[in-house]
Amino acid sequence: MNRRHFLRLMLASGIIMSVPITGSLATAAEPENRFHRVSQALTGRQQLDPAISQRLYALLTRQNPLFPQRLAQLAERLGRSDALAPEALLTSLSEEEIDTALAIITPWYLGYTGNPATTRATDDAHFVSFLSALMYEPTADVTPRPSYSQRGSDYWQAVPDGVSAPPMPANIHAWGAASPRAASRIAQPQPAWLAMVEGRARTYAEALRLTDGAGGRS
Amino acid sequence: MTHYDADVVIIGSGALGANAAYQLAKAGKSVIMLEAGPYIPRWKVVDNYRNSASKRNWCAPYPNLPWAPNSYSDGYIEAQGDDDFNYVTSFLKVAGGSTRHWASACWRLLPNDFKLKSVYGVGRDWPIAYDDLEPWYLRAEREVGVVGTAEEDQSGQGRDAWPPRSAPYPLPPEAKPYMVQRMQAKLGPLGYQVIHEPHARVSRPYDGRPACAGNNNCEPVCPIGAMYSGDMHVDKAVALGVDLRTESVAWKLEKGPKNRIVAVHYRKPDGRDVRLSAKAFVVAAHGLESPKLLLMSDVANSSDQVGRNLMDHTGLSMTFLADEPLWTGRGSVQHGSIATRRDEPSRAQHSAIRYALRNLVPNSDVTPALLRQGLVGRELDAAIRDRASRIMNISTMSETLPSPTNRVTPHPTRRDGAGLPTLLVNYQLDSYVRGMRPQAYRDFANFLMAFNGEMVEAPTGWRNQYHIMGTTIMGDDPRDSVVDAHCRSWDHANLFIASTGVMPTSATVNPTLTGIALALRLADTLIREL
Numbered sequence: 001m002n003r004r005h006f007l008r009l010m011l012a013s014g015i016i017m018s019v020p021i022t023g024s025l026a027t028a029a030e031p032e033n034r035f036h037r038v039s040q041a042l043t044g045r046q047q048l049d050p051a052i053s054q055r056l057y058a059l060l061t062r063q064n065p066l067f068p069q070r071l072a073q074l075a076e077r078l079g080r081s082d083a084l085a086p087e088a089l090l091t092s093l094s095e096e097e098i099d100t101a102l103a104i105i106t107p108w109y110l111g112y113t114g115n116p117a118t119t120r121a122t123d124d125a126h127f128v129s130f131l132s133a134l135m136y137e138p139t140a141d142v143t144p145r146p147s148y149s150q151r152g153s154d155y156w157q158a159v160p161d162g163v164s165a166p167p168m169p170a171n172i173h174a175w176g177a178a179s180p181r182a183a184s185r186i187a188q189p190q191p192a193w194l195a196m197v198e199g200r201a202r203t204y205a206e207a208l209r210l211t212d213g214a215g216g217r218s
Numbered sequence: 219m220t221h222y223d224a225d226v227v228i229i230g231s232g233a234l235g236a237n238a239a240y241q242l243a244k245a246g247k248s249v250i251m252l253e254a255g256p257y258i259p260r261w262k263v264v265d266n267y268r269n270s271a272s273k274r275n276w277c278a279p280y281p282n283l284p285w286a287p288n289s290y291s292d293g294y295i296e297a298q299g300d301d302d303f304n305y306v307t308s309f310l311k312v313a314g315g316s317t318r319h320w321a322s323a324c325w326r327l328l329p330n331d332f333k334l335k336s337v338y339g340v341g342r343d344w345p346i347a348y349d350d351l352e353p354w355y356l357r358a359e360r361e362v363g364v365v366g367t368a369e370e371d372q373s374g375q376g377r378d379a380w381p382p383r384s385a386p387y388p389l390p391p392e393a394k395p396y397m398v399q400r401m402q403a404k405l406g407p408l409g410y411q412v413i414h415e416p417h418a419r420v421s422r423p424y425d426g427r428p429a430c431a432g433n434n435n436c437e438p439v440c441p442i443g444a445m446y447s448g449d450m451h452v453d454k455a456v457a458l459g460v461d462l463r464t465e466s467v468a469w470k471l472e473k474g475p476k477n478r479i480v481a482v483h484y485r486k487p488d489g490r491d492v493r494l495s496a497k498a499f500v501v502a503a504h505g506l507e508s509p510k511l512l513l514m515s516d517v518a519n520s521s522d523q524v525g526r527n528l529m530d531h532t533g534l535s536m537t538f539l540a541d542e543p544l545w546t547g548r549g550s551v552q553h554g555s556i557a558t559r560r561d562e563p564s565r566a567q568h569s570a571i572r573y574a575l576r577n578l579v580p581n582s583d584v585t586p587a588l589l590r591q592g593l594v595g596r597e598l599d600a601a602i603r604d605r606a607s608r609i610m611n612i613s614t615m616s617e618t619l620p621s622p623t624n625r626v627t628p629h630p631t632r633r634d635g636a637g638l639p640t641l642l643v644n645y646q647l648d649s650y651v652r653g654m655r656p657q658a659y660r661d662f663a664n665f666l667m668a669f670n671g672e673m674v675e676a677p678t679g680w681r682n683q684y685h686i687m688g689t690t691i692m693g694d695d696p697r698d699s700v701v702d703a704h705c706r707s708w709d710h711a712n713l714f715i716a717s718t719g720v721m722p723t724s725a726t727v728n729p730t731l732t733g734i735a736l737a738l739r740l741a742d743t744l745i746r747e748l
Contacts, residue, residue, distance in 0.1 A: 110582065117290075118274045118275050119275070119289075119306050123275075143579045144432065147435040149432055151432075152431050153393075154432075168403040174394070180406055181406070186558070188660070189663030193667040198678070199676040204672075
């Protein structure tokens with residue numbers, strides 16, 4: 001993680017200002033309590049489950065015996081934010097303190113530590129949480145946390161909340177004979193889009209340069 | 219009079235073996251069904267899933283035991299092949315088999331898929347035609363509860379309903395997700411017809427199962443049992459008296475007089491070996507494991523084709539961000555398909571293609587990269603929502619041809635926890651499947667343009683679809699095939715193979731329904747003969 005980049009993002013996010021982390025944070029005697037408060041500060045959330053907090057603290061400590069020490073250091077730094085403007089606070093963080101912050105934020109969002117394997121039986125991943133994984137919160141009104149249905153059969157046909165659907169043919173929701181028929185001919189693709197598919201260009205702008213601007217948009 | 223332990227011993231309790239067992243038991247036959255793995259109830263798999271750190275690992279919530287390793291067990295499959303492709307497949311060893319973690323697409327093959335050689339001049343023909351199998355397709359659809367519409371051209375050629383059906387699907391289609399509506403609205407004008415994908419996630423209560431509620435958790439387990447899985451027929455078979463023996467690893471078929479199979483030997487976890495005799499034997503142990511057992515036993519292989527002709531739907535996959543919210547993840551893990559390239563004249567030159575639309579809740583896919591970028595707080599939350607709403611994955615199911623050099627064999631040196639050989643796979647992609655790449659690229663480019671897409675992962679690498687076919691190939695000539703049109707070994711009159719491994723063509727559709735139809739037909743043959 002690039003330190004300058006992280007600091008800029010932290011500042012932009014405003015999370016340091018949104019959660020009161022002064023006072024008790026720096027002085028919290030119990031490491032678990034300290035971890036919980038630092039987690040609240042770094043995720044910008046007061047409502048974190050203390051049981052998950054304890055499990056995650058134990059995991060991170062087991063994985064890195066230096067973690068309690070690094071946590072104390074970070075907590076002390078963050079705890080001084082009443083004395084410093086947020087910008088000053090953040091720019092005072094060291095690379096190591098940023099790594100520690102990310103080591104805390106990441107499993108709160110993903111619900112695991114380590115790197116889960118998709119096609120091997122063994123990996124270094126450890127369970128932290130499922131339903132409480134913070135990555136599900138931003139979409140909770142639209143998609144289910146897998147294995148828990150939101151609304152029963154066929155809810156998925158409706159236009160999702162917050163989406164204004166572009167105009168579509170009548171009966172677009174139908175399967176079978178009533179469903180709209182496709183055009184009878186398949187169009188030749190535009191060279192710029194082909195260049196991206198072939199891996200020759202990473203972005204549309206790059207693809208346009210590569211193909212002398214041959215890339216109509218839909 | 220000879221004493222037999224059972225009329226029929228079935229080796230393997232997956233969807234194919236269990237369906238055969240159920241039919242045989244209904245007809246009053248005594249059946250013993252062997253299963254290498256244990257029986258694990260659905261609730262326990264769901265519990266394991268919820269407590270697992272590796273939620274995209276579809277074997278993780280299932281048992282993985284020294285005597286019943288699965289495809290992901292360390293070192294169990296050694297694969298050799300091309301530099302640009304890593305052969306990976308995915309299967310379980312558990313009562314109910316690998317349909318415990320499938321997504322349940324239930325396509326029929328097309329009539330042309332049965333005669334690839336005579337229509338397109340490549341690959342092989344089946345010794346039977348579509349019409350021969352049609353009655354059993356219908357029975358298979360009723361057994362597993364298939365949802366579909368009989369009003370669409372599943373061959374993608376813009377004609378009326380195809381392939382022909384003797385009766386409608388047992389269940390009507392589910393609702394069409396908003397994402398699929400958007401795909402159809404944007405890709406239809408470019409010439410791509412989005413059609414319904416038949417599947418076994420029941421749309422209405424059926425056979426004691428509740429209707430699908432869109433948990434988006436088909437893989438690795440449907441938490442409510444709306445989606446069919448092989449354990450449902452294991453339970454039905456056991457209720458009719460089938461003797462299910464779990465943690466019983468078949469390792470040898472014993473030959474007797476007149477080339478008949480007289481016994482199967484299986485091993486228990488404690489190392490004890492048991493011998494079972496029967497009038498007939500059905501090997502239904504998975505497309506890689508069944509040929510391994512035949513080769514270890516030195517049976518059924520006078521053609522030297524056992525384990526050869528391994529096929530998959532090895533293809534390409536593209537992930538992009540659309541310029542509008544599509545919101546994959548509402549409903550099941552897949553709905554709809556693009557079959558336009560499924561049966562075109564170009565099959566004479568290169569692989570046919572069917573496009574699959576992925577519909578997973580994508581949060582666990584998009585979030586790690588955002589965290590690595592250092593996003594935090596409200597910005598991170600907003601980025602997760604934005605990416606999750608716009609991400610889309612489309613992949614190809616590409617047809618591969620049977621090639622004798624693509625094969626599975628018992629590993630010459632490695633052994634599993636039961637002291638039995640592990641798997642060695644040799645698999646290379648030939649010019650037929652590689653030759654579809656330019657066509658797929660043109661289609662992918664149109665898909666990308668339709669949504670002014672931002673590329674997340676270009677479709678430049680090959681991946682398997684975990685559909686195993688060809689390894690115990692069916693034919694009309696004993697010199698170049700393993701089983702006849704009835705799935706009976708050419709070499710042993712009382713040995714049958716219930717496996718997608720008997721399929722001589724791979725086509726571009728998930729093979730399980732075809733496998734179940736063949737298993738039901740095989741059971742009828744046995745009922746007639748025993």
